Amino acid sequence: MNIAALLTSAGINISVCVVLFSLYSILRKQPSNFNVYFGRKLATRCSKNIDLCLERFVPSPTWVMKAWDTSQDEILTIGGLDAVVFSRMLTFSIRVFSVAAIICTILVLPVNYYGRNRIHKDIPFESLEVFTIENVKAGSRWLWTHCLALYIITVTACSLLYSEYRTITNLRLVNITGLPPKPSHFTILVRGIPWSSEESYCEAVKKFFTYYHASTYLSHQIVYRSGAVQKLKDDAEYICKMLGDSLEQTCKPSMVQCYFCGGTNNFKIICNEIDSIHARSGYTDIHIDSRKKSAFVFFKSRYAALMAARNLQASNPMLWVTDQAPEPCDVYWSNLCIPYKQLWIRKIVTCVASITFVLVFLIPVTFAQGLTQLDKLEKMFPFLTDILKKQFMIQLVTGYLPSAILVLFLIGVPPVMMLLSAVEGPISRSGRKKSACCKVLYFTIWNVFFVNVFAGSVISQLSVFTSITELPAQLAKAVPAQATFFTTYVLSSGWASLAFEIIQPFPLFCNLFQRLVLCSGEDSFNGTVTFPYHTEVPRILLFGFLGFICSILAPLILPFLLFYFFLAYLVYRNQILNVYITKYDGGGHLWPIVFNTTVFSLLVAQIIALGVFGLKRSTVASGFTIPLLIGTVLFNQYCRQRFLPVFRNNAAQVLIDMDHRDENCRRMEEIYDQLHSAYCQFNTSSSQTDCFSYAGDRERAQSLQIPEDMETGKEIIQQELSWPVHR
Structure with a gap:
């Protein structure tokens, strides 16, 4: 050439x-x-x-x-x-x-x-x-x-x-x-939950972490197969019909989300209390998805979540496998229920x-x-x-x-x-x-x-x-x-x-x-x-x-x-x-x-x-x-x-300092309340569009959004393109 x-x-x-x-x-x-x-x-x-x-x-x-x-x-x-x-x-x-x-x-x-x-x-x-x-x-x-x-x-x-x-x-x-605070710092993902015919997955997770992490365990949330959303909605309607109208009357405004009230359009996630309802009623989560469960487990401090994610939880390395949870907007839901033994x-x-x-x-x-x-x-x-x-x-x-x-x-x-x-x-x-x-x-x-x-x-x-x-x-x-x-x-x-x-x-x-x-x-x-x-x-x-x-x-x-x-x-x-x-x-x-x-x-x-x-x-x-x-x-x-x-x-020193800072500012209770609503499995709109509201500063999240005010939006267009905009 x-x-x-x-x-x-x-x-x-x-x-x-x-x-x-x-x-x-x-x-x-x-x-x-x-x-x-x-x-x-x-x-x-x-x-x-x-x-x-x-x-x-x-x-x-x-x-x-x-x-x-x-x-x-x-x-x-x-x-x-x-x-x-x-x-x-x-x-x-x-x-x-x-x-x-x-x-x-x-x-x-x-x-x-x-x-x-x-x-x-x-x-x-x-x-x-x-x-x-x-x-x-x-x-x-x-x-x-x-x-x-x-x-x-x-x-x-x-x-x-x-x-x-x-x-x-x-x-x-x-x-x-x-x-x-980021929700992922307080959260771990647990896979390889052992199946038992005597108790639900929800009870198994709660029993394990309240026993082995009694001082740091906060709560948990079961993950369901995202490909079976319609099936889950049908299961929700079935439970509502089985429990009767009393469930709707007992829902309190202070809860993060209503469980099943309002029909299938308002159905977002099945949280911990509903899993307990499954256990009490005999309608266990085996019916929903057998032997392929994962769970998000929330802890009271960042350091506790870090140690739980790093350490081996059971003598069998294929059971109770823990990883640091990704940010809510970053979760790839369809892969969470893949059996760990299959990876x-x-x-x-x-x-x-x-x-x-x-x-x-x-x-x-x-x-x-x-x-x-x-x-x-x-x-x-x-x-x-x-x-x-x-x-x-x-x-x-x-x-x-x-x-x-x-x-x-x-x-x-x-x-x-x-x-x-x-x-x-x-x-x-x-x-x-x-x-x-x-x-x-x-x-x-x-x-x-x-x-x-x-x-x-x-x-x-x-x-x-x-x-x-x-x-x-x-x-x-x-x-x-x-x-x-x-x-x-x-x-x-x-x-x-x-x-x-x-x-x-x-x-x-x-x-x-x-x-x-x-x-x-x-x-x-x-x-x-x-x-x-x-x-x-x-x-x-x-x-x-x-x-x-x-x-x-x-x-x-x-x-x-x-x-x-x-x-x-x-x-x-x-x-x-x-x-x-x-x-x-x-x-x-x-x-x-x-x-x-x-x-x-x-x-x-x-x-x-x-x-x-x-x-x-x-x-x-x-x-x-x-x-x-x-x-x-x-x-x-x-x-x-x-x-x-x-x-x-993440360095333990950094996370412990952040825990102490939040405790001194009395923000821990507010953080705990936000954890329950952060990992919303089927609310894809929030997880996709409000990324930085979870990943970082809300002021940064607001700067990412285009202003709702129409006149401000037109000013942005006019400044960007440098030509007149008709108001």
């Missing part, structure tokens, strides 16, 4: 970006698209009677300035700690690759270009291999520049990683200690399914790589010989089509991984998304990098898998040859994906279809979705992985990569502010994934550089790379010991 082919790919993607970004700046101003580009709440609470003016149909960069000026505190208020982690991940990438681009442009690129005594062509017709380390002759004294650049990039990345880890850890602690089978099944999916995906990856080798393509398809002789078609096929085809195949990966993660049995929505994020990350790194490298230049050599010790040398031969493909992949999967992300094609199409074809009301389309961390985090980490590996091998990738991170910083902040609704917050649990992947990227880059220096017979560069490897491993181990435990568990 030559520079002209790379510029062809860049030109196509730049054109797509310019068109879609301009179209977005126009579409977001149209009243009919408010529920697509500003969320359902902003769309329904603001007037749609907008003055017709020319400015509505002229592209404008106001959204760019708004995204740029937004502070971290505003991102934290609107999107939660996960959004802050995502934003800081982009900031980290911009900083580290800015340093890498400057160093590699000054030191590495000239050495690569003039590495051999050869006559250079005009720049547009130069092969991209001229700008890679392949062009440096073996034994060259100038390879020390590559080693020095690798040292600078590694030290910069580790320094920034440490700073970000410390900052995000402090934010997580502030998120725990500086906000009003390990589910994990094995999902692991096997993931591996099978990876192996099946080798077909499109190999096909995409075949497009980069024109000679083989002509042999397989002789009728394309005349077409492939044209210069533009050569540039299009080698510079754009391979990466574009691979991107199209990768679109279906995140939904599949999300499905597998749901089958795996996580108890929280954030846990499901985190699991899917890891699966997509492993999948993309393996298929986009390793499989492309081996399929493109190594898999034809039978000796590639003869010894694991030869892997660095094989990667050292293959990666520089495939660096040009990775550069075009950044253009196709990076720049173009951001353009499609901001235009929201699927919600926009659904909105237009409902309005124009189905003639539905203007607010009938619900365009609100949560942020797709499981797709965007792996994409950004993959680009960082490619950037670290190719920084000294093929520095031409760095300018394109740096522009992607700048653009992503603006686009994703705009989406967090306007498009995505935060229904739950994972508390920054994505950052350890970012840290581990970045360290892994540095180690792989150093191993490949070690292999390249060995092939180039540079003893000095190889010798200085080994201490860098050891230092990176030690840095990773230190950070894991220093910061990672904070993300895995």
Whole structure:
């Protein structure tokens, strides 16, 4: 591939970006698209009677300035700690690759270009291999520049990683200690409750915890299969009919919710007292769901709940299994009643399914790589010989089509991984998304990098898998040859994906279809979705992985990569502010994934550089790379010991201090009253829309809501879009 082919790919993607970004700046101003580009709440609470003016149909960069000026505190208020982690991940990438681009442009690129005594062509017709380390002759004294650049990039990345880890850890602690009480701190989830024909599950839970946790146990709530809601309602009507009208008369206004009064429309949960009614009447919860029960158990203090969640409760580890409960809005109800003994089978099944999916995906990856080798393509398809002789078609096929085809195949990966993660049995929505994020990350790194490298230049050599010790040398031969493909992949999967992300094609199409074809009301389309961390985090980490590996091998990738991170910083902040609704917050649990992947990227880059220096017979560069490897491993181990435990568990010291603070303020009784209404199993509307009322400060929750006052809502629209609104 030559520079002209790379510029062809860049030109196509730049054109797509310019068109879609301009179209977005126009579409977001149209009243009919408010529920697509500003969320359902902003769309329904603001007037749609907008003055017709020319400015509505002229592209404008106001959204760019708004995204740029937004502070971290505003991102934290609107999107939660996960959004802050995502934003800081982009900031980290911009900083580290800015340093890498400057160093590699000054030191590495000239050495690569003039590495051999050869006559250079005009720049547009130069092969991209001229700008890679392949062009440096073996034994060259100038390879020390590559080693020095690798040292600078590694030290910069580790320094920034440490700073970000410390900052995000402090934010997580502030998120725990500086906000009003969270129900999850007082609650544990109990699974593996033993079944008994002599007593109900409710009685079994109460008997166990009042005996073994007598001083700290508060109450509990049985969890029923969420897929049998209608069945539960029928059971409620049956009990009401069996107990008679006296139940309705005994319901007190002070209770959190009426049990069964008001018919099935008011039925929310079956709480503890109803379970006791089951036991007294002989109508036990065996009828509702046999041997698959879980329960939320509430404690009088945070520390007591923490100890109960951590400790083994019974001599049989498969019974009375306890975990810290997720936040009410984060509970993944459909998985709570999965038998605990079944979880390990589910994990094995999902692991096997993931591996099978990876192996099946080798077909499109190999096909995409075949497009980069024109000679083989002509042999397989002789009728394309005349077409492939044209210069533009050569540039299009080698510079754009391979990466574009691979991107199209990768679109279906995140939904599949999300499905597998749901089958795996996580108890929280954030846990499901985190699991899917890891699966997509492993999948993309393996298929986009390793499989492309081996399929493109190594898999034809039978000796590639003869010894694991030869892997660095094989990667050292293959990666520089495939660096040009990775550069075009950044253009196709990076720049173009951001353009499609901001235009929201699927919600926009659904909105237009409902309005124009189905003639539905203007607010009938619900365009609100949560942020797709499981797709965007792996994409950004993959680009960082490619950037670290190719920084000294093929520095031409760095300018394109740096522009992607700048653009992503603006686009994703705009989406967090306007498009995505935060229904739950994972508390920054994505950052350890970012840290581990970045360290892994540095180690792989150093191993490949070690292999390249060995092939180039540079003893000095190889010798200085080994201490860098050891230092990176030690840095990773230190950070894991220093910061990672904070993300895995809450500190007992912190929770005890919070308990003492609430006791001194006499707020414990108020907290106990809120616990009973927090975990409302079938009240999905409250669990989805009032997330931060449970997860943190109610003032923060109110700032997330668009004001009910119509005039205030119109002021927000007017300020956001900067054009007149008809009152």
